[in-house]
Amino acid sequence: MKFCSKCGNQNDDNVQFCLNCGNKFEEEASQQQQQPQQQQPPIYQQPQQPMYPQYPQQGPIPPVPGKGMAIASLVLGICSLALGWTGVILILGIVGIVMGVLGGKKMRMAGYPAGIATAGLVMSIIGTAIGGLIFVSCMACGACSYCAVLPLLP
Amino acid sequence: MLPFVNFLGREIPMYGLMFVLAAIVSIGFAMLRAKQRGIPSDDTLYTSLFAVIGAIVGAKVLYIITMIGPVIKNWSNMMEANVSVWEIIAFASGGFVFFGGLIGGIFGGIIYLRMFKLNIPEYVDLIAPCVPLAHAIGRVGCFFGGCCYGIETHYGVEFNLSPVAPHNVRLLPVQLIETDVNLLLVLILLIYGRSHENKNKSKNKPGKSLLLYLILYSVSRFTLEFFRGDKARGIFFGVSTSQFISIIIFFISVLLIAFYDKIIINKI
Numbered sequence: 247m248k249f250c251s252k253c254g255n256q257n258d259d260n261v262q263f264c265l266n267c268g269n270k271f272e273e274e275a276s277q278q279q280q281q282p283q284q285q286q287p288p289i290y291q292q293p294q295q296p297m298y299p300q301y302p303q304q305g306p307i308p309p310v311p312g313k314g315m316a317i318a319s320l321v322l323g324i325c326s327l328a329l330g331w332t333g334v335i336l337i338l339g340i341v342g343i344v345m346g347v348l349g350g351k352k353m354r355m356a357g358y359p360a361g362i363a364t365a366g367l368v369m370s371i372i373g374t375a376i377g378g379l380i381f382v383s384c385m386a387c388g389a390c391s392y393c394a395v396l397p398l399l400p
Numbered sequence: 401m402l403p404f405v406n407f408l409g410r411e412i413p414m415y416g417l418m419f420v421l422a423a424i425v426s427i428g429f430a431m432l433r434a435k436q437r438g439i440p441s442d443d444t445l446y447t448s449l450f451a452v453i454g455a456i457v458g459a460k461v462l463y464i465i466t467m468i469g470p471v472i473k474n475w476s477n478m479m480e481a482n483v484s485v486w487e488i489i490a491f492a493s494g495g496f497v498f499f500g501g502l503i504g505g506i507f508g509g510i511i512y513l514r515m516f517k518l519n520i521p522e523y524v525d526l527i528a529p530c531v532p533l534a535h536a537i538g539r540v541g542c543f544f545g546g547c548c549y550g551i552e553t554h555y556g557v558e559f560n561l562s563p564v565a566p567h568n569v570r571l572l573p574v575q576l577i578e579t580d581v582n583l584l585l586v587l588i589l590l591i592y593g594r595s596h597e598n599k600n601k602s603k604n605k606p607g608k609s610l611l612l613y614l615i616l617y618s619v620s621r622f623t624l625e626f627f628r629g630d631k632a633r634g635i636f637f638g639v640s641t642s643q644f645i646s647i648i649i650f651f652i653s654v655l656l657i658a659f660y661d662k663i664i665i666n667k668i
Contacts (some may be wrong), residue, residue: 340453351516371449375423379416391422 268293297357312352319346319366326373336377342370418541423452426534430527437508443516447523448530458504463496468643481617498535499645505531506610521607528609529589532617543575550574553627569590574627579621589613611657618650 248259248271255266263270299308322342329338346367353360405608427448434444513520542548550556552573589609624645639647 340456340507343453347449347512348515351446355516375420378423379412379420 249277295347299357310353310358311356312349312360313358315345315349315384316360316363316366317349317352318342319349319370320362321366323373326377327369328372336374339370339374339377342366343374414544415541415547418537420546422534422537422541425537426530427452429533430530433529434527437526439522439598443518444523444526447509447512447518448527450512451505451527454508454511455505456500458507459497459501461504462500466497473566473660493595497629497641499649500641502531502614524607525593525609528585528613529593531610531613532582532585532589536586539575539579539582543573543579548575548578549629550577550627571629572627574624576627577627578624581624585613585616585620589617608657608660611660614653615657618653622646622650 247256247258250264250267250269250271252269253264253267255264257264257266257271261271307399319342325340326336326342346363350360350363350367353363365368427445431441431444434441460625508525510520512518513523539548551574552569553572554570556572557571577608583605589612593609622643625640625646
């Protein structure tokens with residue numbers, strides 16, 4: 247708040263002319279503007295952000311390399327987590343891992359953050375581990391399966 | 401011994417548990433070594449994952465290959481006995497062969513390294529000691545499951561709970577012996593890696609650890625195979641399948657390590 251030197255009316259700091267008498271706040275304006283400038287808070291520093299490629303303002307967005315695989319990995323990861331205990335669905339988890347690794351690597355190499363791929367990878371690993379735990383039993387040695395067919399072999 | 405563990409109301413097979421544990425421990429060990437050597441650990445993780453997947457695929461494919469012969473030979477017998485297609489498929493899906501896994505694992509890892517143009521010998525040296533480590537832990541699972549059992553001895557162990565081993569027979573716990581041998585291989589590979597690390601870099605020839613492992617493992621596998629009691633795995637020219645493959649891998653590895661500079665350094 248500042249006061250007009252001519253009529254004494256109270257005016258806002260940021261007005262250039264007195265609202266009452268029209269007197270121009272020249273010296274006072276320049277004097278008073280210096281103080282607010284000094285009191286201005288420091289410019290807000292943008293936190294370090296990963297370098298995103300600059301999209302053009304018009305035109306189609308360029309395809310992100312590996313994003314399709316990352317999304318596939320996420321879907322497969324969820325499925326393998328949900329169904330991994332049945333064992334046979336181990337293949338879903340394995341494909342999910344492959345997609346997550348390749349998709350994530352391609353996205354990161356192009357400079358994009360690859361959270362989707364990481365999430366898909368982690369879920370696929372857990373799903374595969376659960377499936378492996380339950381499915382890869384000692385039957386994996388193959389000896390048990392022999393029992394079904396061995397009597398028929400010479 | 402203890403094929404199943406009761407956990408949260410479910411019967412969990414020990415073999416599968418050891419399999420998963422082996423993967424976790426060996427991949428974790430690889431990532432630890434990567435940190436020590438300044439190699440990015442996420443690339444190590446991805447290479448290891450690809451290697452594990454390659455190993456699963458390779459082991460399964462080799463098993464199916466070994467099974468195609470007997471299945472085709474006995475197709476008429478099986479059709480007569482009304483064996484359903486499902487049973488045949490279940491039969492084919494029930495096994496893995498270690499050497500198929502080894503070759504598949506190597507291929508899987510190299511595929512990833514080639515795809516992203518990473519230094520292959522460096523990663524090979526990094527991951528090489530983890531292979532016998534994983535194998536050692538897996539063999540403990542074999543011991544608990546009772547598969548890959550040994551010959552009859554009068555001071556052996558009885559596998560009465562196992563669905564795979566013969567009951568009421570004292571068998572040599574060859575699985576545990578294989579665990580010890582594999583742990584010894586881990587030690588040898590670590591010492592070999594350490595002794596070549598600090599020396600003159602130009603003379604340092606990375607990538608040989610894997611070949612050293614193949615040579616040592618094929619020799620030990622050939623020897624231990626004589627103490628195996630589950631010979632129903634196939635006979636090839638007088639020696640078992642595994643011994644035959646061991647001989648082949650031994651000679652190929654010796655050749656590769658002798659002509660290492662000419663063959664591998666120029667190829668990769």
